[in-house]
Amino acid sequence: MRTPLRPLTRILLARQRGENPDLIERENLDRRHEVLREKTQVRASARLGLLALAFGCAYVTIGVRMGHLAASVPVEPVASARGAEIVAQRADIVDREGRILATNMTTHALYAHPKDMVDPKGTAKKLAEIFPDLDAAALERRFTDGRSFVWVRKVLSPEQMQLVHEIGDPGLLFGPREMRLYPNGTLAAHVLGGYSFGAEGVHSAEVIGTAGVEKAMDARLRDPAEGGEPLELSLDLSVQATVEEVLAGGIAMMNAKGGTAILMDVHTGEVLAMASAPTFDPNDRPTPLVDKNAEPADSPLFNRGVQGVYELGSTFKIFAVAQAMELGLVNPNTMVDANAPMTWGKHKIKEFEGHNYGPLLSVSDVIAKSSNVGTAHIALMVGPLRQQAFLKSLGFFEPTPLELIEAPGAKPLIPKRWPEIVTITTSYGHGMSASPMHLAAAYTAIANGGIYIKPTLLKQTGPAKGVRVMSEKVAAESRKMLRRVVTDGTASYGEVEGYEVAGKTGTADKPKKSGGYYKNKVINTFASMFPASAPRYVLIVTLDEPINTLGSIPRRTAGWTAVPVAAEMIRRVAPLLGLRPKVELANQPTLTAAKN
């Protein structure tokens, strides 16, 4: 209920008495103020108490936190890339025997706080003296343009670090970090690839793979869940070293531009050695070529075994023959038309150097003598569709599934249309291109009795499960033919006593970029397996533009170049692999027991 400030009864009374009625209003107003004040006073003092309490609590919190901080031990501040912490520990990479291929080493990065520098100019000059690749003027500019932080070097050797110490400028600082070390230098460089630094902090840096296994397996190598467990590759360090050595020697002797060698276990699919020359040192990985016109193969970074996609020539012939045998179209003794040159539409199929092995040749001899015409006739019996299906089952239509970052990018070059002329050319390895790694995997199927298995660079525990692509009988017949190539065919230099080498040569003209083929530039390949009776290993050796000048005339066929190199490789590698040579014990003198 509203109480009036001027209650009529009182006003009237006051008027009667002759008093000022305004005083009554004033009095009522004061009284009301009084009540209001009392009320606000109570409320305000409660709220003030609350505020005082809040401040007290806040101060106590700060005090406690201060105490907590003061009581904690000062730790080296950790560099933090915003968000994720840098995982510095990267797993080692080892070969199948546990020998180290890649490991980590503690080093230091050099950085600068220019604001703390005493003498930026002198420091820049001295740094340029220690590191000849640094430019003193550019460095000085970076030290003086007002930035507070400058990276100088990502990695220092202990000697360099000492020299930098001796400059003695307080603005130069060292940041510890781990770097990747490849203790074997160039060994297996193309498999390992290389590393670089990812997120970099002052107190650590992230090591990331840039090529090869390092990049392809980057997630596995960095996965903390693996607990630093080393990554076991299928490579065998000593075999790899031997293969590289022989390959380098062979390239020098055969005047080749480069070459590659792949050694594969036919039962597990493990790649025991993979070499590509020229090579590089992953500890000091060269920069990739920047020139657009430069051929990628000119860079030492190029892995010819996987990235090199070549027309592999006559090494393909055995696939046509094996398929024809599998389909029951021919047997090793079937006589086929080999009359050269063969005319197909407007194309003429010739033999090497204009030979004519015809009119009829046994299938076995087609392989041994490497007859293009004979193979062409066999392929025509098979037909384009079945030929494509067979090559597809041997993995020629897809990139190899190898654990290298380069592998998925190296797609085989398959003709878009597949008329019968393509069937003919493909049967002797022209018109479609694949990598030596593809060839190794396909030959493995012949070597192990008809099962295609995927090649791998990771150590396996047992025989791989594969897909049967031909019967064991056909595989055995094919091997017999390949053995004949070495005993009395084009690969006579491939014979290694005791190891029964079987294989097929391939000499392919190099295609020009502009179209057509070079006359005098060839890719020579020898696809081999040993020992022929029960093969354990497949070896592919490919040489790029070799010329054998040891004889009276320069020779460019695989039989004169790739084959002797492969033979030397097998001679040296087989004992390392633990293979016993099969030595004929025919003329051993009989021991007679001496009496008396």
Next chain:
Amino acid sequence: MTEMVYGSSPAAVREPVLPRWWRTIDKWSLTSVFVLFGIGLLLGLAASVPLASRNGLEPYFYVQKQAIFGIMGLSVMVGVSMLSPAIVRRLGIVGFAAALVMVMLLPLVGQDHGKGAVRWLSLGGFSLQPSEFLKPGFVIVTAWLIAAAQDINGPPGRLISFGLMTFVVGFLALQPDFGQSALVVFAWGVIYFVGGASIVLILGIGGLVGLAGFIAYGASEHFARRIDGFLSPDVDPRTQLGYAANAIQEGGFFGVGVGEGQVKWSLPDAHTDFIIAVAAEEYGLILVLMILGLFGVVVVRSLMRLMSENDPFTRLAGSGLACVFGVQAMINMGVAVRLLPAKGMTLPFVSYGGSSLIAAGLTVGMLLALTRSRPRDRMAELFGRRR
């Protein structure tokens, strides 16, 4: 008889000024402030030397300067604390008007002292930060308006003061100076809270402030970087915060020893915003807790004394001033221990800085004037202090 004829003599009942001042002043708070200033000088001996050497001055140049400003600031404080609430109110209103004009002039004639914000006014060899003086004035004006609003038939003081706050904050944000803006909003909030705001409204305003912060985060890179730095779990060792945290850890309970600290050489703001880090490193937790305690004494004692104050204006103005003073210290130290996001705020009386010192002297002087014990309730009426 003489009195009956000539009326009572007006001055006879008056007590002398100084004894009355000493009797009624909050001696605890007064002492705390003097001790805080002493600690500030002591820390300045360590913290401002690197700055002096950077600027090519003699080592204790800034300590001497600080001492001079300190004497000025403390004189202002003592002088103001002798004034009556009514005079304080008049002074505050006039001061607020002057400071507001200066703040409004800043975009035209202000100076940037190299921190990406125009906050300084140069007055012939003497730099002034008007926003420091704006705060106490604003508190007084707001308290006056809200107290008037409590009267029956009073003006709509809450609405007017809210408009004023928006206006002031707008100009401060223009500099940009989000720290001072936040303090102004906070002061208004406190006065409004004590002046009887409904709880629902307080919560609503809290929400609005949060929203404003959110918008500032999106709009200002300067602001966003600081918040990000606070929210990220690790502290980058090359930031001021990293150095400060490290200094507190290095100091431990008893410090590394006078003059032995390293953080002052690394932190550009060691003598102002991060003076507490210097204190923690050289003198340890002991001194830090002492500083905290001294601030606590000033704030909590002032608020307690105001609880029994029954004049609305005095109560509101006093609580506003005490809270602004206390929260500034709280933010400064809270940042150093990473309880709060990085915000440059001086530690009143301890940090180096002329404007800051004199403004703090003014603030605390007014606070002391308002918290002086004086006759209350009926007695006050009897002594005629009302109307």
